[in-house]
Amino acid sequence: MIYDTAIIGGGIMGCGSALRLAQGGQRVIVLDQGDLGQGASGVNAGTLSLQIKRVKLMPYALKGHACWEAMGKAVGFAKTGGYTLAFNAREAALLQERQTLKAQAGAPIEFVSNNQLRNGEPNLTQQVVSASYCAEDGYANASLTGQYYLGKLRDAGIEYRERCEVTAIERDKNFKLTTPQGTINATRILLAAGAWLKPLAALMDVHLPVQARVNTVTVTERMPPLMSTVIGHATGLLTMKQKANGTLLIGGGWQGLGTPQEGRGRVSVDTVRPNLALAQYAVPALGTARILRSWTGFEANVPDFYPLAGVLPGVEGAYVLGCVRGGYTIGPYISQLMGDYILGREPELPLFDPGRDFKEGTI
Amino acid sequence: MIRLVPNHALKIVRSAPVVFTFDGQSVEGHAGENLAGALLRAGRLHLRNAPANGGPRGAFCCMGLCQECTVRIDGQVVEACRTEVTQGLAVERAG
Ligand SMILES: Cc1cc2nc3c(=O)[nH]c(=O)nc-3n(C[C@H](O)[C@H](O)[C@H](O)COP(=O)(O)OP(=O)(O)OC[C@H]3O[C@@H](n4cnc5c(N)ncnc54)[C@H](O)[C@@H]3O)c2cc1C
Ligand code: FES
Numbered sequence: 001m002i003y004d005t006a007i008i009g010g011g012i013m014g015c016g017s018a019l020r021l022a023q024g025g026q027r028v029i030v031l032d033q034g035d036l037g038q039g040a041s042g043v044n045a046g047t048l049s050l051q052i053k054r055v056k057l058m059p060y061a062l063k064g065h066a067c068w069e070a071m072g073k074a075v076g077f078a079k080t081g082g083y084t085l086a087f088n089a090r091e092a093a094l095l096q097e098r099q100t101l102k103a104q105a106g107a108p109i110e111f112v113s114n115n116q117l118r119n120g121e122p123n124l125t126q127q128v129v130s131a132s133y134c135a136e137d138g139y140a141n142a143s144l145t146g147q148y149y150l151g152k153l154r155d156a157g158i159e160y161r162e163r164c165e166v167t168a169i170e171r172d173k174n175f176k177l178t179t180p181q182g183t184i185n186a187t188r189i190l191l192a193a194g195a196w197l198k199p200l201a202a203l204m205d206v207h208l209p210v211q212a213r214v215n216t217v218t219v220t221e222r223m224p225p226l227m228s229t230v231i232g233h234a235t236g237l238l239t240m241k242q243k244a245n246g247t248l249l250i251g252g253g254w255q256g257l258g259t260p261q262e263g264r265g266r267v268s269v270d271t272v273r274p275n276l277a278l279a280q281y282a283v284p285a286l287g288t289a290r291i292l293r294s295w296t297g298f299e300a301n302v303p304d305f306y307p308l309a310g311v312l313p314g315v316e317g318a319y320v321l322g323c324v325r326g327g328y329t330i331g332p333y334i335s336q337l338m339g340d341y342i343l344g345r346e347p348e349l350p351l352f353d354p355g356r357d358f359k360e361g362t363i
Numbered sequence: 364m365i366r367l368v369p370n371h372a373l374k375i376v377r378s379a380p381v382v383f384t385f386d387g388q389s390v391e392g393h394a395g396e397n398l399a400g401a402l403l404r405a406g407r408l409h410l411r412n413a414p415a416n417g418g419p420r421g422a423f424c425c426m427g428l429c430q431e432c433t434v435r436i437d438g439q440v441v442e443a444c445r446t447e448v449t450q451g452l453a454v455e456r457a458g
Contacts, residue, residue: 221430221433222413222414222415222430223414224414224415225415246414246415290430290433290440292428292430
């Protein structure tokens with residue numbers, strides 16, 4: 001059995017690409033070292049916010065939002081709108097500068113008056129100096145990602161193997177992947193291993209300058225209704241939303257400890273504390289909230305913080321997709337583009353050459 | 364009636380009986396026993412009100428996860444299912 005494409009990594013990038021490839025008539029298989037969707041795609045904060053997307057990724061994020069809306073209930077999608085807050089003049093200037101650029105890039109972001117903000121979110125602190133609003137913002141439930149894509153793969157008749165780590169890759173006429181469940185043969189491979197891309201590419205002596213960040217998310221006990229939208233901070237150091245069950249999910253990219261190679265990361269009290277302090281500053285009523293749990297996940301990036309999406313440099317038939325900033329938001333869309341590219345079709349929006357010179361800022 | 368299995372209840376060795384209070388009312392328990400269990404045995408199922416709609420809530424998961432059993436002890440909100448009973452323990456409704 002020789003698959004048309006073997007996909008290594010069953011996160012949102014790998015699963016999304018698999019669906020597109022199968023639609024295009026390919027016989028594909030998805031391999032994951034753990035369970036599907038239990039990497040970054042399963043533990044992230046689930047924020048779908050155009051206000052925290054990079055300007056050049058805005059067209060991808062807009063399309064991503066449309067994908068999430070279409071997935072709807074099955075992924076816990078909610079379009080709530082979202083505010084980004086500035087608490088002093090410096091933050092207000094930062095907010096003005098950043099959100100203006102994002103609005104120019106096509107995101108429906110507007111600046112709102114104090115009154116509008118108070119009406120929208122009455123429990124916010126009085127200390128807000130300026131705020132932006134985006135009606136497109138919202139969230140989905142990351143813990144449903146794996147379950148959702150598993151169902152989709154099954155419906156599409158796509159093979160997948162869990163607990164199936166790829167430990168060696170050989171290439172003669174085809175690719176031969178060594179796994180605990182035997183050798184997998186495929187004409188092409190797609191590396192979609194998230195924060196594990198670097199060691200995976202190294203199996204083929206390709207150096208990808210991938211670094212892993214250890215992002216932290218915290219969930220509180222159930223609280224009375226405190227907010228109805230997604231709340232962020234001008235610096236990006238806070239994202240917060242209240243779920244239908246009353247719990248609040250608090251993130252903002254604060255760093256925990258550990259590396260992907262060592263297994264699960266660890267929470268650092270030193271970074272959770274300022275994260276929660278900022279949340280509590282924004283919504284004072286959070287002062288009485290108890291924390292149920294904090295956890296970490298690994299998010300990959302390269303030095304210029306743009307995606308890797310294209311041909312693996314120097315290896316014909318090998319592709320890579322990962323390192324997407326806001327990859328949960330953009331994942332369902334950019335994985336379609338990747339699928340199209342592998343199918344030999346022209347992607348609707350350009351991809352991001354993994355062989356570029358990262359230092360030169362060639363994007 | 365014939366008992367087909369041995370009556371294990373008779374084999375339970377209880378620790379010393381103690382008295383604690385729940386919302387000011389005396390409740391009997393045993394030293395070191397689980398607080399949610401002691402309250403359950405005393406028929407005190409309603410431990411708190413749901414934050415969103417005020418509905419009655421009580422121990423559900425009994426393993427420290429659901430937070431439906433939270434009570435206030437010494438000003439701290441704690442899970443009854445993860446607290447041990449002691450003599451004179453003053454337990455209040457959390458809210
Ligand atoms: C804590 C946290 C919060 C975040 N919050 C947000 C947010 O709010 N909004 C947003 O848009 N984005 C967010 N992100 C980013 C987003 O989660 C990621 O960009 C996205 O999920 C990456 O998807 P992926 O498929 O590339 O990686 P992953 O989901 O990590 O998938 C990679 C998979 O590859 C598997 N794998 C690795 N090596 C091998 C191997 N050798 N063999 C087989 N399988 C292998 C892994 O087991 C894993 O399942 C957050 C990330 C984190 C970590
Ligand atoms: S019963 Fe669930 S936390 Fe105590």
